[in-house]
Amino acid sequence: MRTSGLLLLFLASCGLPDLGNGGGGVTEDALLTQVEEDLEYYTEWDQAEGIEGVLEDVSGFHGPYIQAWYNDNGLESLYVAADGAAAVKESYDDADGTSLNGLTAMRYSVDYGWFYAEVDLDTGDFEETGRVDECIACHEEGDAFGFLAPTVHEEEK
Ligand code: HEC
Numbered sequence: 001m002r003t004s005g006l007l008l009l010f011l012a013s014c015g016l017p018d019l020g021n022g023g024g025g026v027t028e029d030a031l032l033t034q035v036e037e038d039l040e041y042y043t044e045w046d047q048a049e050g051i052e053g054v055l056e057d058v059s060g061f062h063g064p065y066i067q068a069w070y071n072d073n074g075l076e077s078l079y080v081a082a083d084g085a086a087a088v089k090e091s092y093d094d095a096d097g098t099s100l101n102g103l104t105a106m107r108y109s110v111d112y113g114w115f116y117a118e119v120d121l122d123t124g125d126f127e128e129t130g131r132v133d134e135c136i137a138c139h140e141e142g143d144a145f146g147f148l149a150p151t152v153h154e155e156e157k
Helices: 005-016 030-046 070-075 133-139 150-157
Strands: 065-070 086-092 101-111 112-120 126-130
Touching: 030 086, 030 101, 030 112, 030 126, 070 086, 101 133, 112 133
Parallel strands: none
Antiparallel strands: 065 086, 086 101, 101 112, 112 126
16 A cells, blocks of 8 residues: 555654544544444435435445445535544445445544444444544545545546
8 A cells, every 4th residue: 555645644643642532622432422423313414416325336345335425514525524524334235225234434523533433233333443444544545535435436427
């Protein structure tokens, strides 16, 4: 993987001892609570123009079919992360979106950066939360800094 300056900066900031839990004015616990709320309400959020409904996954990680919702802050800042932007994505086995096989969320805070969460569908608990390396590897690769679905599916057209 190509390591961007941004990622290096990001990684460096993780190592600073005086940044505390959240690296600023927000704690991981507070972000986790917000993401738990996001997961309760995301189906009432809107989808991004041009990528509504079930899409074929292009990541090779989510999928094979996906659908994503964005909160208001997220829709206003699809390509560049902004404070309070959040998204939730469902993955499915089928093109109709009836067989759910994955649920992930991400939320941006200027004080923390991207907070990621993956739900274990068997238990309903989180599998992983926070600065998850696996998610960062794709979502913050190179110059990527906003949401991926609008970017990659926009390029497809
Ligand atoms: C192999 C690369 C890859 C990995 C690893 C990955 N993602 Fe994604 N993700 C994508 C791509 C590409 C999209 C755009 C939709 C698609 O899959 O076609 C996406 C879409 C999303 C979305 C919808 C919001 C958006 O960016 O448009 C969420 C939420 C999300 N991923 C969360 C996660 C979480 C949480 C993890 C870690 C558990 C993760 N992703 C790991 C590539 C990846």
